[in-house]
Amino acid sequence: MRRHNRALVLQTVAGEQPVSRARIAARTGLTRGTVSSLVDDLLAAGLVAELGVTRGGTGRPASPLQLNRSGPAGLGLEIGVETVGACVVDLTGAVRAQAQIPSPHRTEAPAVGLGALVSVAARVVAGAGLPVAGVGVAVPGVLADGVLERAPNLPRWRDVDVAARVGEVLAPEVGDVPVTAGNEADLGALAEHVTGSGGDDVLYVSGGIGVGAGIVLDGRAFRGAGGRAGELGHVVVDAAGPECSCGGSGCLESAAGLEALCRAAGVGDLDALTAAAAREERPTVEALTAGGRALGIALAGAVNLLDVPVVVLGGAYARLGRVLQKAVADELARRVLWRSPVEVRMSPLGPDAALVGAAVSVVRELVRAG
Amino acid sequence: MRRHNRALVLQTVAGEQPVSRARIAARTGLTRGTVSSLVDDLLAAGLVAELGVTRGGTGRPASPLQLNRSGPAGLGLEIGVETVGACVVDLTGAVRAQAQIPSPHRTEAPAVGLGALVSVAARVVAGAGLPVAGVGVAVPGVLADGVLERAPNLPRWRDVDVAARVGEVLAPEVGDVPVTAGNEADLGALAEHVTGSGGDDVLYVSGGIGVGAGIVLDGRAFRGAGGRAGELGHVVVDAAGPECSCGGSGCLESAAGLEALCRAAGVGDLDALTAAAAREERPTVEALTAGGRALGIALAGAVNLLDVPVVVLGGAYARLGRVLQKAVADELARRVLWRSPVEVRMSPLGPDAALVGAAVSVVRELVRAG
DNA sequence: CTCCTTTGTTCGGGCACCGTACAAAGCCGG
DNA sequence: CCGGCTTTGTACGGTGCCCGAACAAAGGAG
Numbered sequence: 001m002r003r004h005n006r007a008l009v010l011q012t013v014a015g016e017q018p019v020s021r022a023r024i025a026a027r028t029g030l031t032r033g034t035v036s037s038l039v040d041d042l043l044a045a046g047l048v049a050e051l052g053v054t055r056g057g058t059g060r061p062a063s064p065l066q067l068n069r070s071g072p073a074g075l076g077l078e079i080g081v082e083t084v085g086a087c088v089v090d091l092t093g094a095v096r097a098q099a100q101i102p103s104p105h106r107t108e109a110p111a112v113g114l115g116a117l118v119s120v121a122a123r124v125v126a127g128a129g130l131p132v133a134g135v136g137v138a139v140p141g142v143l144a145d146g147v148l149e150r151a152p153n154l155p156r157w158r159d160v161d162v163a164a165r166v167g168e169v170l171a172p173e174v175g176d177v178p179v180t181a182g183n184e185a186d187l188g189a190l191a192e193h194v195t196g197s198g199g200d201d202v203l204y205v206s207g208g209i210g211v212g213a214g215i216v217l218d219g220r221a222f223r224g225a226g227g228r229a230g231e232l233g234h235v236v237v238d239a240a241g242p243e244c245s246c247g248g249s250g251c252l253e254s255a256a257g258l259e260a261l262c263r264a265a266g267v268g269d270l271d272a273l274t275a276a277a278a279r280e281e282r283p284t285v286e287a288l289t290a291g292g293r294a295l296g297i298a299l300a301g302a303v304n305l306l307d308v309p310v311v312v313l314g315g316a317y318a319r320l321g322r323v324l325q326k327a328v329a330d331e332l333a334r335r336v337l338w339r340s341p342v343e344v345r346m347s348p349l350g351p352d353a354a355l356v357g358a359a360v361s362v363v364r365e366l367v368r369a370g
Numbered sequence: 371m372r373r374h375n376r377a378l379v380l381q382t383v384a385g386e387q388p389v390s391r392a393r394i395a396a397r398t399g400l401t402r403g404t405v406s407s408l409v410d411d412l413l414a415a416g417l418v419a420e421l422g423v424t425r426g427g428t429g430r431p432a433s434p435l436q437l438n439r440s441g442p443a444g445l446g447l448e449i450g451v452e453t454v455g456a457c458v459v460d461l462t463g464a465v466r467a468q469a470q471i472p473s474p475h476r477t478e479a480p481a482v483g484l485g486a487l488v489s490v491a492a493r494v495v496a497g498a499g500l501p502v503a504g505v506g507v508a509v510p511g512v513l514a515d516g517v518l519e520r521a522p523n524l525p526r527w528r529d530v531d532v533a534a535r536v537g538e539v540l541a542p543e544v545g546d547v548p549v550t551a552g553n554e555a556d557l558g559a560l561a562e563h564v565t566g567s568g569g570d571d572v573l574y575v576s577g578g579i580g581v582g583a584g585i586v587l588d589g590r591a592f593r594g595a596g597g598r599a600g601e602l603g604h605v606v607v608d609a610a611g612p613e614c615s616c617g618g619s620g621c622l623e624s625a626a627g628l629e630a631l632c633r634a635a636g637v638g639d640l641d642a643l644t645a646a647a648a649r650e651e652r653p654t655v656e657a658l659t660a661g662g663r664a665l666g667i668a669l670a671g672a673v674n675l676l677d678v679p680v681v682v683l684g685g686a687y688a689r690l691g692r693v694l695q696k697a698v699a700d701e702l703a704r705r706v707l708w709r710s711p712v713e714v715r716m717s718p719l720g721p722d723a724a725l726v727g728a729a730v731s732v733v734r735e736l737v738r739a740g
Numbered sequence: 741c742t743c744c745t746t747t748g749t750t751c752g753g754g755c756a757c758c759g760t761a762c763a764a765a766g767c768c769g770g
Numbered sequence: 771c772c773g774g775c776t777t778t779g780t781a782c783g784g785t786g787c788c789c790g791a792a793c794a795a796a797g798g799a800g
Contacts, residue, residue, distance in 0.1 A: 001371065001788095002756065022778055031758055036779060059777025060765045142708070150708070201595040213675065222587075224677025225571040231707050235671035239608040248670070248705040298671070300618070301605035305583065305672055307594025335618040337601050338512070338520070371757095372787065392747055401789055406748060429746025430796045 002038070005030065007370030009038045013048055013065055014367050017092075020062030039065065046071040047091065047366070067091040072133035072366060075125060075174065076359025077117055077166065078184070079139050081105060081153045081209075084113060086121040087352075088128035089359040091366065093194055097128035098355070110157050114169045122173050132174040133366055136358035137166050137181040138188075140210070142228045146181045149228075152245075153209060180361065185230050186221045187357030189214025191349055192312045194360050203308040204347070205232065205299070206354070207317035209258050213302065221361075233257065235298040255294035258316050261287055274319045288323045295324075296331020303336050314347035321346075372408070375400065377740030379408045383418055383435055384737050387462075390432030409435065416441040417461065417736070437461040442503035442736060445495060445544060446729025447487055447536065448554070449509050451475060451523045451579075454483060456491040457722075458498035459729040461736065463564055467498035468725070480527050484539045492543050502544040503736055506728035507536050507551040508558075510580075512598045516551045519598075523579060550731065555600050556591045557727030559584025561719055562682045564730050573678040574717070575602060575669065576724070577687035579628050583672065591731075603627065605668040625664035628686050631657055644689045658693045665694075666701020673706050684717035691716075 005028075012024045021039055025032045042048045049068040054061035069090045078085040078100075085100035103116040125132055139162055141151025146163035148154070167179040189204035193216045196202070200219040206212045211233035215222040223229050233253040234246045241250025254260055258270060264287035267273050276284035299311055311332070317324060329344040336342055347353055375398075382394050391409055395402040412418045419438040424431035439460045448455040448470075455470035473486040495502055509532055511521025516533035518524070537549040559574035563586045566572070570589040576582045581603035585592040593599050603623040604616045611620025624630055628640060634657035637643050646654035669681055681702070687694060699714040706712055717723055 005757085020778075032779065033759085033781080034757055037756090054766080057777085058767060059775080060779080062778060199595065215675075217592075225569065225679055226677050226708070226710070228708055229675060229677040231674035231677075234674055234705065234707060236667045236705070237606065237609060239667065240610060246705070246707060297606045297609065301668070301671055302675055304601035304604055305585075305599060305675065307596050307599040307601075309595055335604065335606070335616070337604060337616060338596070338598055340596070375788085390747075402748065403750080403790085404788055407787090424797085427746085428798060429744080430748080432747060 003370055005034070006038050006041055007368060009035060010042055010047060010367055010370050013042075014067055014092075017066035018051055018064030019066070020064060022062060024065075042370075047370075067367075069094070070130065072363075073128060073130035074359040074362025074366070075121065075132045075135045076187075076355050076357070076362070077121060077135065077137045078355040078358060079105065079113060079117065079137065079154070079157070079162070081140060084117045084120055085352075085355045086117070086124040087355050087359050088124055088130060088132070089356065089363055090130060091363050093360055093363060095356060095359075096130060097124045098352070099124050099127075100355075105154055105156065108156070110160055110165070113157075114165060117166065118169050118173065121170060125173060132177060134177050134362035135166065135170060135174065135179040136187065136361040137162055137179065138184045138354040138358040139181055140184045140208075140212075142231075143181055143183055144227050148181075182221075182358065182361060183212070183214070183223070183227075183230065184354040185212035185214035186223060187214065187361060188314050188347075188349075188353035189216045189312070189357070190221050190364070191353045191357030191360055192216075192314065192347055193219070194364070195349065195356070196310075196312065196345070199309060201306075201308045202310050202312055203299070203302060203306065204312045204314055204353075205295070205317065206315035207256070207258060207313065207320075208315045211253050211257055211295075215306070215308075217306070217308075232298060232302065235301060237294045237297045252294060252298045256291040256298075261291045261320075264290065270316050270319070277319075277321050277323060280323070285323050288320060289327045292324045292327025293331050296328040297335065299328065300332050300335035303332065303342055307338075308342075309340070310343045310345065312345045312347050314349070314353050315351065318347040318350040318353075373740055375404070376408050376411055377738060379405060380412055380417060380737055380740050383412075384437055384462075387436035388421055388434030389436070390434060392432060394435075412740075417740075437737075439464070440500065442733075443498060443500035444729040444732025444736070445491060445502045445505045446557075446725050446727070446732070447491060447505065447507045448725040448728060449475065449483060449487065449507065449524070449527070449532070451510060454487045454490055455722075455725045456487070456494040457725050457729050458494055458500060458502070459726065459733055460498075460500060461733050463730055463733060465726060465729075466500060467494045468722070469494050469497075470725075475524055475526065478526070480530055480535070483527075484535060487536065488539050488543065491540060495543060502547060504547050504732040505536065505540060505544065505549040506557065506731040507532055507549065508554045508724040508728040509551055510554045510578075510582075512601075513551055513553055514597050518551075552591075552728065552731060553582070553584070553593070553597075553600065554724040555582035555584035556593060557584070557731060558684050558717075558719075558723035559586045559682075559727070560591050560734070561723045561727030561730055562586075562684065562717055563589070564734070565719065565726070566680075566682070566715070569679060571676075571678045572680050572682060573669070573672060573676065574682045574684055574723075575665070575687065576685035577626070577628065577683065577690075578685045581623050581627055581665075585676070585678075587676070587678075602668060602672065605671060607664045607667045622664060622668045626661040626668075631661045631690075634660065640686050640689070647689075647691050647693060650693070655693050658690060659697045662694045662697025663701050666698040667705065669698065670702050670705035673702065673712055678712075679710070680713045680715065682715045682717050684719070684723050685721065688717040688720040 051064040087098035162181040185206040202216040204214040213230040213232035234251040238250040244251040265284040457468035532551040555576040574584040583600040583602035608620040614621040635654040
């Protein structure tokens with residue numbers, strides 16, 4: 001009960017800072033006295049801090065409160081296909097330290113990757129100088145209860161209990177804090193939702209060799225009954241299209257995955273594709289237009305089904321500029337049933353979204369729990 | 371606070387009846403004393419009833435509680451394309467009275483339909499003999515805040531505030547009770563979820579001239595940010611397919627809508643199609659197989675996106691038998707990424723699902739609120 | 741017939757919130 | 771320069787509601 005109200009107060013602070021005790025009382029419906037008492041708890045726990053600055057108006061100046069930027073922080077980790085990364089965000093969600101190093105997970109066993117993860121995490125934690133209250137790990141694959149069930153690009157990690165293993169190797173660094181693992185696209189969606197100052201419903205698409213979607217509904221990540229929601233890559237965009245490794249045919253990945261885009265544009269990798277897109281070379285523009293159309297078709301289906309007002313293009317897509325964005329937006333405008341336009345944004349976080357999202361998921365949970 | 375706990379107790383009774391006070395206490399974590407006090411409230415409100423039967427075991431016999439079948443009931447209404455219907459369900463969700471009459475909404479103004487609705491509602495309410503605590507209205511169209519925003523098959527009802535209008539005309543019959551309006555497919559999904567004894571996540575597809583989906587996530591109807599979620603009919607199943615009235619091409623409706631199925635099978639209407647399907651006539655079987663494949667493609671996309679374990683085929687589809695079900699299930703098995711099979715059920719409620727769902731939504735809300 | 745088990749009720753104790761009253765601290769007008 | 775005004779934050783009694791323990795009730799087992 002008190003716990004609930006403490007969380008309510010904390011969320012109010014998070015939603016509008018700086019804010020006075022009196023304003024919190026007005027917003028939550030609690031009494032000023034009750035709020036004072038709850039705020040005392042939060043101050044003692046180090047979750048909020050008092051500014052002390054008394055910028056005037058009429059009446060007694062308020063004593064403004066905000067989330068404690070030196071308080072407990074979240075450590076985000078990412079296990080990419082060929083990299084590991086780490087970042088620390090404070091309670092406000094601001095990134096305080098970040099680093100990334102290469103790590104060949106396709107060829108090396110998980111133990112090697114975990115070693116790399118520890119080293120980069122240690123550096124980042126030391127750099128930030130904040131107490132770590134929890135760890136989030138982003139992984140490109142399907143998780144069930146923290147166990148990696150399916151990860152096409154991380155074959156040696158199959159059936160690894162990521163959360164548990166990371167917790168073990170990281171214990172010397174950060175102590176015995178809760179570790180959660182999440183899908184890369186889901187966490188990317190969360191990051192875009194939080195930093196994007198967007199609404200409470202976002203469909204985030206992470207482009208890469210695979211195409212995954214993260215869904216934020218009503219302000220929280222939606223993972224489905226089995227934690228596997230968001231597999232957009234194998235939506236059918238052309239029933240007559242090529243066979244796919246998934247057993248179907250005409251999947252989105254075959255038309256708008258990174259490999260298909262590179263092949264159609266006649267370039268070797270994402271960097272070359274990005275450069276060619278920036279120069280607006282003819283075959284690349286055509287390839288991106290065709291891929292964007294396919295993506296738009298798949299997204300239109302998802303938007304019609306979920307009624308989401310904002311679509312964010314992230315991952316590799318974030319680097320491919322306006323040609324892609326326009327093709328997607330055109331197709332959405334044509335196929336979405338309602339007239340209020342669906343907004344198509346390029347991800348401002350780009351390839352860091354998942355990493356930041358992993359860290360943000362931790363502090364978000366801290367704030368939610370009070 | 372007390373309200374919250376009262377609701378908790380009521381939901382426990384709803385989840386497992388009959389049930390003793392002591393068992394409720396064990397389940398909820400409250401004290402037996404507290405539960406007793408809360409149950410007294412619920413008895414006074416007429417929401418639960420005491421059975422009085424004391425079937426023995428060891429120890430003092432319990433006094434079993436269950437939802438009051440004579441207590442407040444929900445009135446469900448449906449405005450179909452050419453019919454109006456009404457039904458009353460008691461607190462347990464059991465249908466206590468039901469009726470349907472024709473009403474040509476395509477040609478007549480809403481006022482005429484409302485008149486028909488009142489007459490059928492009055493009959494059903496009298497037949498059930500229970501106090502009506504609320505009204506739910508199912509409508510085949512997109513609603514925003516109770517206003518019918520888009521309803522292709524109900525052109526004269528456009529922009530009508532269904533909930534408000536129904537509330538006005540029904541006030542003499544049932545008094546001043548809350549009226550809510552909902553999409554037909556959403557309410558159908560709710561009904562299947564509640565009666566189907568299924569899990570908390572269901573994707574319900576209502577086949578007809580249009581194809582709509584109702585989504586139940588985590589035990590509650592999901593309507594999306596703008597209340598328009600579930601438009602499955604215009605998912606693309608074949609980019610090269612025919613143009614559609616929605617502006618796109620190759621939409622599911624063009625391949626698996628009722629009109630397409632009839633045309634492909636060479637029959638005139640749903641009744642003929644149903645009969646031909648029952649006789650397993652060759653062209654009909656082929657038409658249903660092709661339609662079922664298209665439906666399966668669209669559903670696979672939705673399932674991959676939402677990770678829903680159960681798909682229910684309802685509306686007209688409920689009458690089309692195993693041929694359709696098999697084609698859908700085959701396509702789902704092929705295209706859904708995870709190996710745990712997606713269950714494909716035929717709706718047991720059939721065409722009544724939306725009507726029952728409208729009534730169920732009312733009592734569900736009563737139970738949720740305590 | 742007596743004991744035992746389980747149920748439902750009753751009664752003090754305490755926690756948390758509410759309402760009100762009061763001190764604090766800066767603006768504003770004379 | 772100073773008193774009123776306004777708004778903020780704190781202190782104190784009152785109340786609602788839940789918990790824990792003790793107690794009466796009601797039937798089965800030996």
